[in-house]
Amino acid sequence: MTNSKKVVIITGATSGIGEAIVHAFATTKASLVLVGHSQESGQRALEAAQKMGCPVELVLGDVSDSAFADEVIKFTVARFGKVGVLVNSAGIIRGGSAVDISDDDWHQTFDANVNGVFYFSRAAVKSMRRTGGGSIVNIVSNVGLVGSCGLAAYYASKGAAILLTRAMALDHAKEQISINAVCPDAVDTRMLVSAHGKPVGVEVLQRNVDVIPHGRVTTPKEIASLTVLLASEEARHITGVALPIDWGCAGR
Template sequence: MTDSKKVVVITGATSGIGGAIAQAFAAKNASLVLVGRDRERGQRVLQAIQKLNCRAELMLGDVTDSAFADQVIDASVERFGKVNILINSAGIIRRGNAIETSDHDWRQILDINVNGVFYFSRAAVKAMRKSGGGSIINIASNVGLVGCSGLVAYCASKGAVVLLTRAMALDHAKEQISINAVCPGAVDTPMLVSAHHKPVSAEEVIQRRIETIPQGRVASPQEIASLTVYLASDEARHITGVALPIDGGFTAR
């Protein structure tokens, strides 16, 4: 994998899985465009990456704005000459069943988790066509494959990402654009303990999740990042349209 020649755009790059993915590509000497909403967190990630002598830029904006998606991809091409890899990692979670889910929460989670993926993927495909191909990796979830109680909006959004991945993979396979989804289970990030109806500690949430995972542990963000880097590599060029769980065996049952 010659990542020193790769240009990678990463949404949701300022924390959690997205931040770990940014670090992993930086270690491969890729050129990075980091997309997020929080300037302070974004600057911290950017500074850490630049210490690795990696070319990187930060772009702040709203992934639900299709014009912003176009702007990011256009700016990436202007700055680095091309876009080889897009990682759609931006996402939010809202907990609750259908009765507990407000119209606002439903619209927001679908807007960020689904529309954002679509807008950035559409913009990236246009750029990748011109440079002879590329790779798009969508960070979905294992609950987009099997469902989960108390997460109706999140499950719906991640299920949509899985089928968007498969449909686009078929549409663009002959253009040498591979499109895959990584489907994490529980991961030790701030999202794991966010949006609960009552305050809970990280230790409490992790223990609950461990009880449902055959391997008996939650994943680290770095594990998700390693899989993502592989799927975007030249070695994985024949893999497309895949929604790959990385969940310690949760979906195997």
């Protein structure tokens, strides 16, 4: 598998799954544009990628701002000549059932998890169609496929992102743009813990392990490896897929 000539934009690049995806693409010596919102964590991710010897830039902003998405695409084209791959990994989680969640939390969840994916994907497609195609990989969630309880906004937003993935994949297949969604169940990140409130990390992990047939949660590195594969030439025939990564767990 060769990604040495790829130009990759990664949102949510400064923590969790996104940070692991940065590392995975950096090992291929791809040119990277890291998108985040924190200067401190962004600088850390930038320096880590630089140490691996790949060309890399950091851009800070709000993924739910359509103008910012357009600016990132234009910056990437100006800096590296094209956009070959977009990975939408940015996302947030807010707790509560439909009757418990606030309007602000509902809107913030959809802004980050749906609007951000839409704005960046739309801007990327406009660029990719001019340069012969490309790949978009959306990091979503298995709950967008199976549902669960207690996180109504999060689950609804992930379902929307999956159907957006499928719609755009069909719309742009003839332009040689592949668009897929990776849908992990529990992943060992800080977000997993934050979704459950009071329990400490080890308790949250054990709760998830107890209901997963394989008896373990997925690591960010495993999601990152799959993302690189889906963005590779070897996977260009795969598009419109929402791939569950759940160790055989059909949901909660």
